[in-house]
Amino acid sequence: MAKKQKKAFREFLESQNLRLTREREAIIEHVLRKHGHFDPEELHFELKGNGAKVSRASIYRTIPLLVNAGIIEKVENTDKHAHYELILGRKHHDHMLCTRCGKVIEFYSEGLERLQDRLCKAEGFKGNSHTLEIKGLCSRCNR
Amino acid sequence: MAKKQKKAFREFLESQNLRLTREREAIIEHVLRKHGHFDPEELHFELKGNGAKVSRASIYRTIPLLVNAGIIEKVENTDKHAHYELILGRKHHDHMLCTRCGKVIEFYSEGLERLQDRLCKAEGFKGNSHTLEIKGLCSRCNR
DNA sequence: AAGCTTATTGAGATTGAATCTCAGTCTAAG
DNA sequence: CTTAGACTGAGATTCAATCTCAATAAGCTT
Known part of the structure; x- marks a missing residue:
């Protein structure tokens, strides 16, 4: 590779x-x-x-x-x-970022991708990349 | 106000x-x-x-x-x-950003919010804010 | 393989957003 | 009104990122 x-x-x-x-x-x-x-x-x-x-x-x-x-x-x-x-050769993913410990969780959701496509279409927008970052607390820090 | x-x-x-x-x-x-x-x-x-x-x-x-x-x-x-x-006092929204003309489109989707909640739950993550930015071409530039 | 055009490199200077310093000032509590 | 300590402004400082320019190298042409 x-x-x-x-x-x-x-x-x-x-x-x-x-x-x-x-x-x-x-x-x-x-x-x-x-x-x-x-x-x-x-x-x-x-x-x-x-x-x-x-x-x-x-x-x-x-x-x-x-x-x-x-x-x-x-x-x-x-x-x-x-x-x-x-990114090239890797599967697309988004991030959750723990604001306490800095941990980065990568995740992927087919539904999310499809929903975004639909939203773009509704605006007449031709999306070709996106970044979704969710900030919060990871399971370890949320206790 | x-x-x-x-x-x-x-x-x-x-x-x-x-x-x-x-x-x-x-x-x-x-x-x-x-x-x-x-x-x-x-x-x-x-x-x-x-x-x-x-x-x-x-x-x-x-x-x-x-x-x-x-x-x-x-x-x-x-x-x-x-x-x-x-943001305080305004409705939450995300952004589409036209890479050609710089136009910023604000949009909101209840479904998107709910889907993110579900994804967070699946990771045991307590999300409390997020940023979604979609880059691409606005309807005017996409011709 | 040698020549040639033009992109590329590296060291150091430069920019510019963001942060820090510190003496003088102001806020708010008593 | 007094006081403790938070706050401010001007300028210095930091540091990521960019730029400069003479020397070098990529890669096309013959």
């Missing part, structure tokens, strides 16, 4: 007349190995530890490319800086 | 041993007069124009208080900095 996302990235770059450099390759490969959410500084730190020489600037420059290529997506957290997660 | 939100704010401040100052009062009164989304710098600029003398620092310090008091809520936009909107 991982082939699929790299292929998508390569094709995206090509379509934009952009180049697949060692740096961009190191970044996407690292992202594909990650589970859960991550942020740019974290990527930078980990890539440095890996021996890859990729500057902070390149990371910040590559992230929007990965987003536009549909490979990762920004997820909104409580935190002040941006967080991302891999 | 506007009484209701000011009362809630006063009670919130009291419960936290905080004080209702002229500055905080000017801020909440201005917020109550606003429609739609706003950001801190905008508030600062407008309050200055109003003749109210409220520093940028006080605005940034007051906003989290209004959020904690349940009077306003952060809304996530495409932009890099934080945006807010009045």
